[in-house]
Amino acid sequence: MPNSQSEMELQSQQDFVDQVREIMAVRAAHQPPLAHVWTYGCQQNVADSQKIKGMLQEMGFDFTDSPDEADFILFNTCAVREHAEDRVFGNVGALKHVKTRRPSVIIALCGCMMQQPQVADRIRKSFPYVSMVFGTHVIHRFPELLFEALTGGKRVFELPDRQGEIVEGLPVMRESDFKAWLPIMYGCDNFCSYCIVPYVRGRERSRSSDAVVNEAKELVKAGYKDITLLGQNVNSYGKGLPEQVNFADLLERINQIPGDFRIRFMTSHPKDATHELIDTMSRCDKVARHLHLPFQSGNDQILKAMNRHYTRQQYLDLVSYVKEKIPDICLTSDIIVGFPGETYEQFLDTLDLVRQVEFSSLYTFIYSPRGGTPAAKLPDPVPHEEKAGWLNELLKVQEGIAAKRSAGMVGSTVRVLCEEMGKNGEMCGRTSGNIIVGFPGKSEMIGRFAQVHITSSLNWILKGELVELED
Template sequence: MERERVLVPEAELERQREFEERIRAMFAARQAHPLACVDTFGCQQNVADGQKLMGMLESCGFTLTADPKEADVVILNTCAVREHAEDRVFGNLGALTHTKKENPEQIIALCGCMAQEQRVSERIKKSYPHVNLVFGPHALWKFPELLWQVYESRRRVFSVQDEHGTIAEGLPVVREKGVKAWVSIMYGCNNFCSYCIVPYVRGRERSRDPQAVLSEVRELVEAGYRDITLLGQNVNSYGNDLGSGYDFADLLSEIDRIPGDYWIRFMSSHPKDATRKLFDTMARCSHVAKQLHLPFQSGSDRVLREMNRRYTREQYLELIAYARSLMPELVVTSDVIIGFPGETEAEAMETVSLVEEVGFDALFTFLYSPRPGTKAAELPDPFPRAEKQKWFDKLLEVQNAKSAALHAAYVGKTVQVLVDGESGDGEFPLSSRTEGNRLVRLKGGKELIGKFIHVRITGSNTWALYGEAVQR
């Protein structure tokens, strides 16, 4: 894909800023003070997209609110990966009929991955007439123009054209207050795993220019962010489209040279593109957290082939062994799917055995959920959900026992953490994370938030550690 076609020209971005000014002037003429609500579902990439939407809304003159009842514009920023998330979105859309009835001038928008699916946009057209605007990830950068079209025409606007996708640099961003920030280094996906809808709704892989990424990370560090996560559907293939030989490990090395006190994390990482160079770089870099989220999805080679994952169980185990040989303290987490179409109980137990063999610190576990439009959704699936649930429960039993044991081994140790906020726990009021991203609830005052401190671990359970600050 030609880079000229990927990058949105500055003239087009300036045009969007003109639409922002038109909307701002419209409300100023009315002496109105509009409010906007952005409700984001799904992954960190969606969170990053939501922050850009909030930035553009502020540029249009809106003040942000968390209450859709009082908002003049409500945006549902959606995820298409899981059926449960989709059901929640449609439930929320239905509930917004009441806010629209109370405020007929309210603009309701649906965006994100769900919006890019043709079946969803058609359903919105037919069954949700109160929704004014529908646009997919490809059209996010021109949101001001789309919103202006709604106001000017008083008609419904749909922008869900199928395209490879673009990169728009310099969009305004409203980031969460605190110490954590997300930086998208690439967009789209070329993998076409048979169960996944993402390549169909986010387009082909396209990498941001390294200097743009470095500049953004540098600004974040200087602004006081201490825990920065690099985002991509497959960060390990970063740079493949740049044509320069510059890869993800090179980007990590350059980021690591930015001065400051911070951790760099990344996700998601695909095993087929994870290289020894990447792990060598992680081990060498002082700012790159010794944490690896490497989804394996299944422990069965046959199921992996059906999933189109393009690696084997043995290759995955070799990657983990090499990474741990360089970084014995490495915290390893993963994603896993149980109940893929045609998967047998024996194959599901191969997944459980891989979990036992690797000894993951934590897992994100999913019962297979068919996504219309994917190849897996067309496969025969003879085993009932109740049977798959038994396999799933066995997986959870094994992993929860391992997580509890790993956490228990921390009791009595002193670890460094970044205090990132309040926990809501009266006895342990602060929330923090270790370099390996383990949750530590701890005793102490709010003045510790945003600081790297040392904590003595006094207790644990399956999901968290507990401790108290110590002088070091």
């Protein structure tokens, strides 16, 4: 149930929703008016865009993939990588001709990039045809801001304090009818030395457990089969809430919801991943057998410089515990190669850790400096080409591990959620451990669970034959 503050906020926005609908019914080039919403970055941003699209739908909008025909264009931006920011500036620059051809179009920017004052200033000065700029903390006031942009005769810049409140009950437009993102908390308190997120998304704020569980119940009732709980560090869920609840408790409550569905979560900081959490995962049958546990580096000095607050040994001990309690777990991780000052010998510790743990897959990145973070000020003498060589070495090792793991699954039968038809006309699905499985199938199967016999493997992808399509 929305709390009373949320209800008041939603009510105050409802007037703006109605007024924008009326204005657009007269002003738009199309009926219904068309919106183009483009999302950069992480799943949290995708979840934010789904809320914004839900509000646009309430204001009478339909959606288009083409900015050229849209009445309203919104870029939801990401601040994590500097080159991604440059891409955003380039893409915003390309909208100038759209505005020149159709001056009535409203161009808006939101998301993490806009939380940085220097970015907002640059937009103000260099992109005068952008009518609306707002930060991540005022998404719930989007109808009001759009109303101002349409009627106020001046540009709207709404970039308030960095904390933000949680407003429950906003409409959500989900792209899939069987996979859903479910944010459980916002912000991050960890200040890893290379990361901008805590500066732009603010301090950790958790949704109440009732709000999360009720949304999960609604999703299950609507037929969703794969629900991913989202937070920058889900393991610190519950801190600061008036109720006594932690992430393990929340998983347990969601697991108790009747229905046939999977629960996933991301991201899990190793320093806060407790034995209680692992024990809970092991006994909750709906929690997927997948744990994304980013270790970033296998060297203690680099981990310290990254401000990660765990050691290599602590990480390995945690992994041993996970494997003991959940033998069929699929572990994945993020790795940064070439952190400032990292030597080849230190990189070899990362390689060694990868060999020891045998991850099912890895998300690997060459370090790129992010202005505004402590790491960006560190000396970084190793040339990019050399780091690229280290990365290739890492990828080769991981390829061998993934191939061996996949080959070990040939001959088994796995439960797969059918997700989409691949380009080759095969059905593509995922196991509980998040491994991709391709097999002959039809689009009518999408959104249903199937038993698939694995007949061969190709690196990290499994191939199989349908044994049975479940109800």
